[in-house]
Amino acid sequence: xxxxxFVFAQSLSxxxxxxxxxxxxxxxxxxxxxxxxxxxxxGTFYMLGAYSAFQIVQWIGLDGGRxxxxxxxxxxxxAALGGIVERVLFRHxxxxxxxxxxxxxxxxxxxxxxxAKIIWGTQQKSVSRPPELSGAFHVFGATVPHYNLFILxxxxxxxxxxxxxxxxxxxxxxxxxxxxxRETLGALGVxxxxxxxxxxxxxxxxxxxxxxxxxxxxxxxxxxxTEVIVExxxxxxxxxxxxxxxxxxxxxxxxxxxxxxxxxxxxxxxFAVFALMAAVLIIRPWGLLGRPLR
Amino acid sequence: MLARxxxxxxxxxxxxxxxxxxxxxxxxxxxxxVIWALFATSLNxxxxxxxxxxxxHAAYFGIGAYTTGILLKKVGLPFLLAFxxxxxxxxxxxxxxxxxxxxxxxxxxxxxxLAFAQIVWAICFKWNEVTGGEQGMPDIxxxxxxxVDRIVSAVPALGSYRxxxxxxxxxxxxxxxCIWALRRIxxxxxxxxxxxxxxNAERAEFIGVNVRRYELAAFVIAGVFAGLAGGLFGIFNxxxxxxxxxxxxxSEVLIMTLLGGMGTFxxxxxxxxxxxxxxxxxVSYTEYWPLILxxxxxxxxxxxxxxxxxxxxxxxxxxxxxxxxxxxTGA
Numbered sequence: 001x002x003x004x005x006f007v008f009a010q011s012l013s014x015x016x017x018x019x020x021x022x023x024x025x026x027x028x029x030x031x032x033x034x035x036x037x038x039x040x041x042x043g044t045f046y047m048l049g050a051y052s053a054f055q056i057v058q059w060i061g062l063d064g065g066r067x068x069x070x071x072x073x074x075x076x077x078x079a080a081l082g083g084i085v086e087r088v089l090f091r092h093x094x095x096x097x098x099x100x101x102x103x104x105x106x107x108x109x110x111x112x113x114x115x116a117k118i119i120w121g122t123q124q125k126s127v128s129r130p131p132e133l134s135g136a137f138h139v140f141g142a143t144v145p146h147y148n149l150f151i152l153x154x155x156x157x158x159x160x161x162x163x164x165x166x167x168x169x170x171x172x173x174x175x176x177x178x179x180x181x182r183e184t185l186g187a188l189g190v191x192x193x194x195x196x197x198x199x200x201x202x203x204x205x206x207x208x209x210x211x212x213x214x215x216x217x218x219x220x221x222x223x224x225x226t227e228v229i230v231e232x233x234x235x236x237x238x239x240x241x242x243x244x245x246x247x248x249x250x251x252x253x254x255x256x257x258x259x260x261x262x263x264x265x266x267x268x269x270x271f272a273v274f275a276l277m278a279a280v281l282i283i284r285p286w287g288l289l290g291r292p293l294r
Numbered sequence: 295m296l297a298r299x300x301x302x303x304x305x306x307x308x309x310x311x312x313x314x315x316x317x318x319x320x321x322x323x324x325x326x327x328v329i330w331a332l333f334a335t336s337l338n339x340x341x342x343x344x345x346x347x348x349x350x351h352a353a354y355f356g357i358g359a360y361t362t363g364i365l366l367k368k369v370g371l372p373f374l375l376a377f378x379x380x381x382x383x384x385x386x387x388x389x390x391x392x393x394x395x396x397x398x399x400x401x402x403x404x405x406x407x408l409a410f411a412q413i414v415w416a417i418c419f420k421w422n423e424v425t426g427g428e429q430g431m432p433d434i435x436x437x438x439x440x441x442v443d444r445i446v447s448a449v450p451a452l453g454s455y456r457x458x459x460x461x462x463x464x465x466x467x468x469x470x471x472c473i474w475a476l477r478r479i480x481x482x483x484x485x486x487x488x489x490x491x492x493x494n495a496e497r498a499e500f501i502g503v504n505v506r507r508y509e510l511a512a513f514v515i516a517g518v519f520a521g522l523a524g525g526l527f528g529i530f531n532x533x534x535x536x537x538x539x540x541x542x543x544x545s546e547v548l549i550m551t552l553l554g555g556m557g558t559f560x561x562x563x564x565x566x567x568x569x570x571x572x573x574x575x576x577v578s579y580t581e582y583w584p585l586i587l588x589x590x591x592x593x594x595x596x597x598x599x600x601x602x603x604x605x606x607x608x609x610x611x612x613x614x615x616x617x618x619x620x621x622x623t624g625a
Contacts, residue, residue: 038401092596098400099347100595103552106545107595110588118582226542230412237405271416278409282394285402 005141010259016148016217018255019155023210024228025235025247026162027203033179033242034199035094037101041085041108043229044116045204049078049211050220051116054125057215067130067216075209082204086197109225117222124219147216154213158206159248166244175199179242234277240290249289302560306470313459325462327570329527332469334550334562335476336519341548342556343480344512345492346396349404349544350411353391354384354517356418356539358524360425363434363534373437377468377525384521385514387414392513396506408541418536430535434528436461465526472519473563479515480559488512549591555603564602 028042052074060066085108093101128134133146166172174195177185186192211220218224231254236242239250257276261269286292312324333355340346358380365376391410398406418425425431439460446455455463479485487508491498495505528534537543554565569587576586598605 036401038404089592089596096599099341099548099552100599102347102349102404103545103548103591104595106549107588107591110584110591114582114585114588118585230408230541233405233408237409241401267420267422268416271413271420274409274412274416278394278406278413281398281402281406281409285398285406 003141006263008140009142009144010263011256012142012144012148012152014255014259015252016151016255017258018251019151020210020214021231021235021254022155022248022251023158023213024207025232025239025251026159026244027206027210028229028232029236029239029242029244029247030175030199030206031203032236033244034175035196037098037105038233039203040102040105040229041112042105042203042207043225043227043232044109044112045078045082045207046211046214046228047220047222047225048081048112048116049074049208050215050224051120051125051211052077052208053212053215054120054127054220057127062128062130065130065132067127071209071212074212075205078208078211079201079205082207083197083201086200090200091193091196109229113222113225120220122222124221125215126219127215129216151213151217162206163244171195171198231273234273237277237287238280240287243287243290246287246289250287302473306466309466310463313455313462318456318458321459321462323570323574325458325465325530327567328462328465328469329523329530330547330550330566330570331563332472332526333520333523334547334554334566335473335559336516336523337547338551338556338559338562339476339480339488339512339519340516341551342558342561343485343492344488344509345495346509346513347400347404348395348407348513348516349541349548350407350409350414351516351520351547352539352541352543353407353411353414354388354520355524355527355543355547356411356414356534356536357387358384358521359528359531359534359538360418360431360524361521362525363431363528364424366437366529367431367434373464373529377522380525381518381522384524385518388514388517388521389510392510392517396509396513408544411539411541411544415536415539415541418539425536426534428536430533432533434531434533436529437464461529465530468522468526472522476515476519477559484508484511549587551601553590553594553601555601555605555607558601558603558607561601561603568602 024042024046027045028039031037031039031042053070056070056073057067060070062070090101090104093104129145129147133150136143136145137149138144164172166176174185174190177190178192178195178199182192185195235250235254236247237250238253239246239248253276254273257273258269261272265272280287284290309324309328313321316324333351337348337351340348340351361383362376362380365371365379366373369376371379391407395403395406395410419428421427436457439457442460443455480488487498487503491503491505491508498508499505524538527538550565550569551562552565553569554563555561572586572590573583577583580586594601600608
């Protein structure tokens with residue numbers, strides 16, 4: 001039996017991973033919930049968020065809270081990119097077959113990841129932790145960087161903010177209504193087209209923010225997009241496509257399965273994650289907290 | 295009449311002269327095309343004919359490649375046994391995975407095929423003892439062509455060939471047989487029923503068809519042929535690697551199928567031909583092949599959703615002024 005400090009450290013690292021996955025997967029789930037499209041490009045938005053944060057930090061530096069400025073700037077940039085893509089291209093595919101929409105988002109993956117390669121090269125890029133969070137706590141013999149702790153708090157905070165927007169604001173009501181019946185909502189005089197654009201903007205913002213915030217923890221490399229999108233798929237499938245709290249739960253489960261899988265059977269932890277995804281799809285295709293699609 | 299010309303046969307005969315007429319490089323490219331043509335055609339049975347969008351078709355390609363690779367390299371079986379084994383093992387896996395997949399609809403079907411493919415990838419990636427893990431399995435031996443070589447060298451008119459040329463001929467014959475078999479399947483009452491299911495699964499159910507069983511059968515058949523393509527590809531590639539089963543491979547073959555034209559029988563093979571030739575041309579100018587591929591895909595989705603075959607059919611329809619119905623059956 002491994003000692004307690006190690007178990008504690010593993011579960012914390014699982015939680016941190018879960019918070020990032022939640023940030024990314026919530027955007028994916030939002031787009032699926034409203035538009036019924038699986039957006040493969042979401043992982044690429046996340047990668048571009050990380051690269052943009054790196055670039056902005058290169059320009060303005062890290063000190064005096066500038067990292068946060070860079071992270072926000074990167075997220076806004078990606079949000080704008082998402083909005084433009086939806087407005088100019090994606091919207092013309094709404095009436096068409098699902099496969100075309102899937103392949104379009106995959107085309108975006110191919111194009112944008114190469115654009116990132118052209119701009120930033122294939123060398124990995126890293127951002128230092130912001131100086132105000134560069135220290136670490138020592139709890140139960142485990143070392144927890146301040147930055148990780150910040151992420152652990154930020155995840156639930158964003159989840160709550162997101163929940164508040166969806167449940168308590170007018171825009172959130174429209175989004176939920178669009179997920180249920182877009183035609184009726186349009187007939188009631190709501191600008192559904194504009195709403196879709198905003199959903200894309202919001203989702204891309206979350207993806208970009210996830211990327212920007214992970215930049216100080218993991219090196220940014222080409223290929224991180226195709227890796228993370230599959231992870232995000234696993235999370236939303238486990239929790240339930242389009243379900244908000246399901247995504248949160250899915251992220252928590254994923255993080256723990258991965259970090260304890262590494263502990264107990266190191267070689268098959270990735271296997272365990274996909275097996276879990278398959279099991280959920282077989283037993284409850286709509287996910288743990290999702291609702292069956294009509 | 296254009297439709298009376300046995301185009302497929304002509305192409306096959308022409309393909310036999312590639313090693314004699316072209317360089318070693320052309321044989322290499324042609325071999326690549328032949329194998330991918332089978333892979334894409336097998337996917338088309340699912341996506342184009344049955345209307346099941348699989349995002350994990352690479353799993354069966356990978357399983358086939360590993361099966362043949364392991365049997366040839368580690369067990370030392372002859373090619374004549376190792377090749378069909380790829381289809382058998384891939385088909386069995388497709389039977390197990392498909393059993394669960396066909397219970398789901400649309401997006402969930404795609405997600406579950408993806409999940410199974412990722413499971414296969416994870417196993418190939420980590421099971422070092424059997425699959426070679428992350429490093430893959432290099433140096434898969436070619437089949438032995440001693441006997442064939444002796445016969446060929448006894449007849450001076452045939453010329454002399456390298457092992458890779460013999461392998462190309464082998465692939466050509468085997469793929470031609472597989473595609474012929476698929477053609478028969480598509481044209482059979484079973485194949486017609488698959489199309490009915492694609493058009494309206496509910497009505498198929500009403501007339502007493504067990505839709506799930508038909509879908510599962512299509513899934514297994516597609517898996518078998520993808521496995522056979524994988525078996526050939528592992529030898530051709532001189533090695534088997536985990537990324538054969540990675541999800542990006544599945545989307546590559548989907549793009550090929552779409553480029554050629556889903557639902558037209560030879561469309562995916564044409565897609566394989568065009569995409570591989572294009573790739574060979576473009577990578578000599580730039581390393582940003584994905585960028586070009588992505589752009590092609592966007593143009594395709596917006597301008598030619600029927601793919602190349604669809605565009606050609608539309609062109610022919612305009613030239614010949616047939617009714618659309620005649621064109622479809624004549625193609």
